[in-house]
Amino acid sequence: xxxxxxxxxxxxxxxxxxxxxxxxxxxxxxxxxxxxxxxxxxxxxxxxxxxxxxxxxxxxxxxxxxxxxxxxxxxxxxxxxxxxxxxxxxxxxxxxxxxxxxxxxxxxxxxxxxxxxxxxxxxxxxxxxxxxxxxxxxxxxxxxxxxxxxxxxxxxxxxxxxxxxxxxxxxxxxxxxxxxxxxxxxxxxxxxxxxxxxxxxxxxxxxxxxxxxxxxxxxxxxxxxxxxxxxxxxxxxxxxxxxxxxxxxxxxxxxxxxxxxxxxxxxxxxxxxxxxxxxxxxxxxxxxxxxxxxxxxxxxxxxxxxxxxxxxxxxxxxxxxxxxxxxxxxxxxxxxxxxxxxxxxxxxxxxxxxxxxxxxxxxxxxxxxxxxxxxxxxxxxxxxxxxxxxxxxxxxxxxxxxxxxxxxxxxxxxxxxxxxxxxxxxxxxxxxxxxxxxxxxxxxxxxxxxxxxxxxxxxxxxxxxx
Numbered sequence: 001x002x003x004x005x006x007x008x009x010x011x012x013x014x015x016x017x018x019x020x021x022x023x024x025x026x027x028x029x030x031x032x033x034x035x036x037x038x039x040x041x042x043x044x045x046x047x048x049x050x051x052x053x054x055x056x057x058x059x060x061x062x063x064x065x066x067x068x069x070x071x072x073x074x075x076x077x078x079x080x081x082x083x084x085x086x087x088x089x090x091x092x093x094x095x096x097x098x099x100x101x102x103x104x105x106x107x108x109x110x111x112x113x114x115x116x117x118x119x120x121x122x123x124x125x126x127x128x129x130x131x132x133x134x135x136x137x138x139x140x141x142x143x144x145x146x147x148x149x150x151x152x153x154x155x156x157x158x159x160x161x162x163x164x165x166x167x168x169x170x171x172x173x174x175x176x177x178x179x180x181x182x183x184x185x186x187x188x189x190x191x192x193x194x195x196x197x198x199x200x201x202x203x204x205x206x207x208x209x210x211x212x213x214x215x216x217x218x219x220x221x222x223x224x225x226x227x228x229x230x231x232x233x234x235x236x237x238x239x240x241x242x243x244x245x246x247x248x249x250x251x252x253x254x255x256x257x258x259x260x261x262x263x264x265x266x267x268x269x270x271x272x273x274x275x276x277x278x279x280x281x282x283x284x285x286x287x288x289x290x291x292x293x294x295x296x297x298x299x300x301x302x303x304x305x306x307x308x309x310x311x312x313x314x315x316x317x318x319x320x321x322x323x324x325x326x327x328x329x330x331x332x333x334x335x336x337x338x339x340x341x342x343x344x345x346x347x348x349x350x351x352x353x354x355x356x357x358x359x360x361x362x363x364x365x366x367x368x369x370x371x372x373x374x375x376x377x378x379x380x381x382x383x384x385x386x387x388x389x390x391x392x393x394x395x396x397x398x399x400x401x402x403x404x405x406x407x408x409x410x411x412x413x414x415x416x417x418x419x420x421x422x423x424x425x426x427x428x429x430x431x432x433x434x435x436x437x438x439x440x441x442x443x444x445x446x447x448x449x450x451x452x453x454x455x456x457x458x459x460x461x462x463x464x465x466x
Contacts, residue, residue, distance in 0.1 A: 001142045001143070001144055002142060002143050002193075003047065003143075004142055004192070004193060005140075005141040005190065005192050005193065006138060006140055006190075006193070006200060006307065007139040007141075007157050007189070007190050008136075008138055008189040008190075008191070008208065008333065009160065009186070009188050009435075010134075010136050010137075010187055010189070010208060011185050011186035012094070012132055012133065012134065012135060012184040012185050013133040013183055013184075014130070014132050014133075014180070014181065015127065015129050015130070015131055015133075015179070015182075016129055016133070016167075016181070016182050017128055017129050017177050017178055017180040017329070017330050018126040018127060018128055018129070018330070019045075019129075019170070019177075019178065020125070020126050020127070020170055020171045020172045020178050020179065021033055021034045021043065021170065021171040021172070022124065022171075022172055023035075023123075028166075029123045029124060029125055030122040030123055030124060031123075031124035031125065031172075032125050033125045033127055035092075037092055039235075039295070039331070040099060041091070041099045041101060041127045042090055042133070043170060043181075045087070045089050045090045045091070047171065048091060048168050048170060049071075049084075049323045051168050052160065052163060055163045056071075057223070059163065060134060061346060064158070066107035066150060066152050069085060069150050070086045070139065070150075070156050070209075071082065071084050071086060072084035085139060085142075086137065086156075086160075087138045088136075088137045089137070089138075091133035091135055091136075092133060092134055093133055094133065096132070098131075098150065099131050100128040100136035100259075101125055101126070102125070102130075103123055103124070103125055103126070104123065104124060104126055104256075105121065105122070105123045106121070106122050107122075108120035117348055126178070128258060128259055129258060129259060130259065132184075135183070135186075135244055137160070139153060139156070141153050154216040154217055155187060155216075155217065155219070157216050158217050158219040159219050160220060161186055161188065161216070162218075162221050164183040165183060165186065165384065167181060167182050168181050168185070174327070175270070175308065175323070175324040176265065176266030176267045176327075177265070177328055177330035178267030179325075180264070180329070184426070187208070187213040188213055188214050188215070188216060189203070189208050189211055189214055189397060199233075204435050223423045224376070224425070225378065225379055225383070225424060225463075226378045226424065227283070227376040227377040227385055227421070227422050228374075228375075228420070229373070229376070229392070229419070229420050230372065230373070231375075231392060231395075231396075231415070231418035231433075232370055232371070232415075232417040232418070233396070233413040233415055234366055234370060234371060234374075234414050234415060235365065235366035235369060235371065235412075235413065235414070236366065236412030237337065237365065237366060237409060237410070238364065238365045238410045239255065239403050239410055240253075240361065240363035240364075240405050240411070241255055241265065241403040241404060242255070242256070242361070242404055243255065243256040243257070248301060251340050251362040252359045252360055253359070253361040253362070255363055258330075258332065261332055262333040262334075262336055262364050263330055263331060263332050263333065264331035264333070264402060265330055265370065266328045266329060266330045267463070268402055269328045269331070269373065270324075270326070272305075272308070272400060272401075273326070273328070273391055274303060274307045274373075276386060276394060277306070278299050278458075280387070280391075281298065281299040281302060281303075281459050282299060284459045284460050285299075285459060285460060298459065302459070304450050305325070306324070306377070307324050307326055307348070308322050308324030308325075309321060309322045316390060323382075325377055325378045326375065326376070327375070327377075327378075329374040329375075331372060331373060333364070333369050333371065334369065335367055335368035335370065336364040336365060336368075336369040337364065337365045337366075337367040338362055338363075339362065339365060340360050340361070340362045341363065342358070342359075343358075343361065344357060344359075345357030346357050363405075363410060370416075371413060379424070380422065381424075381454040382454045382455075383458045385420070385451040385455075386455030386456070389448055389452055390452060390455070392418060392433075394435075395413050396415030396433075396435075397412060397415070398412040398414065400413075401413075414436075415435060415436050416436050417432075417433065417435070418432070418433040419431070419432050419433075429444060429447055430443070431443060431444045431447070431448050432444075
């Protein structure tokens with residue numbers, strides 16, 4: 001066996017949303033991010049390789065013999081097990097990038113009461129968006145009996161570059177918008193041995209700035225298999241997703257921000273969608289408000305299949321975790337206004353002000369902002385399109401508030417525009433809802449109504465949903 005070719009992939013990764021690659025419980029928070037190399041946050045090569053291999057299988061089918069050569073054979077007990085010939089190194093922050101770590105709080109919502117579950121508050125570290133990481137990957141091809149062991153190296157690296165060009169999601173909570181990585185300045189360099197051996201060894205010390213990039217055949221990724229929703233709203237009045245005020249002379253509580261911009265975390269959006277889904281299913285099955293064990297099982301099966309499920313102690317050892325097929329992106333706002341409001345707590349017995357209960361907060365208010373929601377559902381079925389339409393209707397009409405303090409009218413949205421693109425098994429459909437002008441526009445209404453009707457029929461049939 002002799003060294004035949006090395007292909008070197010270099011570029012930059014930028015996290016367009018906060019990044020959470022955790023190491024477990026820390027001294028001060030429940031989840032710390034991974035650090036190394038002088039205490040700087042970084043992206044481990046194991047995380048990158050795992051995501052790239054998963055996406056490779058998702059877009060181009062299960063790994064065959066050729067892919068196993070590049071990624072390695074997974075079964076360590078197999079007699080013909082091989083090590084990966086493709087390597088992705090740890091992605092370190094670039095010298096001109098300044099990683100900024102923040103702490104966020106999270107809670108678990110009780111699906112029946114709509115309030116925070118007791119003892120379910122937690123906090124975790126995040127690497128703020130906008131950090132730039134150096135990317136370096138290497139593919140090695142050997143020859144056996146004078147012939148390359150594999151002759152599809154160009155196709156392989158072309159597919160890897162296509163995956164990176166589209167973007168990947170790394171770390172925890174990727175289904176609620178975290179860990180979105182965008183690639184920049186991707187370049188590929190090819191070294192054929194022995195003629196390029198000296199150039200290869202020089203590149204290890206001097207870099208590749210003076211070398212000419214190699215251009216493999218281009219590869220395009222297939223269309224997304226499922227449903228993608230892009231919807232635009234504006235705030236009805238105000239919104240408050242609370243975060244402690246960090247300035248001594250500032251308000252006690254402010255709306256959560258990222259890089260000094262107001263945001264709506266994906267956790268807040270997805271939690272509301274799941275809770276409203278449960279309410280819709282229970283209403284369809286028991287309009288009078290009652291609910292039997294079978295009704296609860298239908299709701300749980302449907303929600304766990306769509307929104308995912310993390311087993312707890314009550315589920316038992318036979319219940320496996322499920323990844324969510326529904327993904328929401330974090331919303332970054334601009335154009336909204338901010339104003340400090342002073343509030344008091346009233347003693348319900350005397351009707352007077354409760355002593356020591358004066359506080360101030362800073363929600364955000366409607367001005368010129370656009371709330372852009374992006375929701376995707378992998379491998380979506382028609383009845384799930386129907387559910388998304390019902391959820392979108394509740395958001396659109398102001399019946400489904402986001403955030404906290406909804407009891408005093410916060411969190412309502414006003415719908416402006418939405419586009420739903422569905423692609424599954426060769427079927428392609430598009431629904432457009434537009435209320436920005438004087439006339440209301442709704443395209444493909446008949447297909448939308450059929451999807452809603454299919455969801456209603458599935459939820460109201462007697463046999464359990466699966």
